[in-house]
Amino acid sequence: MRFTTTPSQTVGPFFEIGLPWGTGPFAVPEATPGAITIWGTVYDGAGEPVPDGLIEIWQADPAGRFADLHDHGGPSMLGGFRGLARCATRDDGSYRIVTVKPGRIDAATGAAQAPHIDVSVLARGLLRHCVTRIYFADEEEANAADPLLARVPAERRATLLARPIDDGYRFDIRLQGPEETVFFDV
């Protein structure tokens, strides 16, 4: 017998009283060698910042391993690595996450993949969360061989690329509009 799944509802405008954690924006302890910051701004279809959004990430460590409940692919050996981070956007629509750059995922896990981070975007006005991925602009060779990027129309792939900046990467998210970020059916 299959049960009807519980449907999604919007996270609404007031999730900030419940969802942020003190260490929420940190997928690794801040002092971790090689820690980077990923930050960006979430925009709506009018180009206005989204000040009441929530960004949640899930990713592998630099060795391509996950801090996974089930130990799929073998456990991460990186001390303090959680792999999950969440950050509410500020009044200016910005978010900031501290993590490590994920490594390539090797073919033994099913498919070789370029370094990437899964991202859930939640907000008032989104009746279900939207999923995108962060790839890295400085991983051209790996990106060129990534099977998921190959499914994305070439002219839209740039919306998935985080750009190197001083202490990490910048990744803006456009929910709608001419440069709408690519979202996935997961």
Add this chain to the structure above:
Amino acid sequence: MDDTPLRYSRESGDPPLDWPPYKSTSLRHPKQPLVYLPHTITEITGPRLGGIISEGDNDLTNRHAGEPIGERIIVFGRVLDAEGKPLRETLVEIWQANAAGRYRHRSDRWPAPLDPNFSGAGRCMTDAHGGYRFVTIKPGPYPWGNHHNAWRPAHIHFSLLGRAFAQRLVTQMYFPGDPLFSYDPIFNSVPEQAARERMIARFSIESTQPHWAAAYEFDIVLRGPAATPFE
């Protein structure tokens, strides 16, 4: 590694992203087609989070010096997948308005009173049988600016990480018999009746505690394994 799925079913009764009756969707829903993502290791894995829970995080009524005002309730249930398998060790987070329908949030302008003894948020991990339990106050309905005379039915927000990225769910739990259901564009964004009913808790006389608190049972069903290994 345990016997967790390598692919998750995409069957869902979820609402559409574009839903004009809920006005905030208009500038926020993606308009381009979603790109199909065949599940990879990134989508079938999920975090260990036991460390973020403290004893008592599931009781929203004992955080302050005094008792919150309102109707004390127990909200309990199980987290299952679509095949009925209990999901243990998964994070359940809730947040809600107080008994007067007011959130303790700087942007909530509804001039109902704040309750100094109620913050309105809790969390817990499911047990070995997928069970969870909160003690809280029944939230009040409240007006909002979506359309003339718009009121949200009383609800508790639920966030579930599931045991895999592909199982992530944020939803709202409603109370049986609410007269506001038929007027609420958020509740009615869910197209199927059976799926809407999934969001309504059941009053449980069996779990109601005499002279203390009424109980509402709310089972949450996350996605299960894909029916076949290849979609």
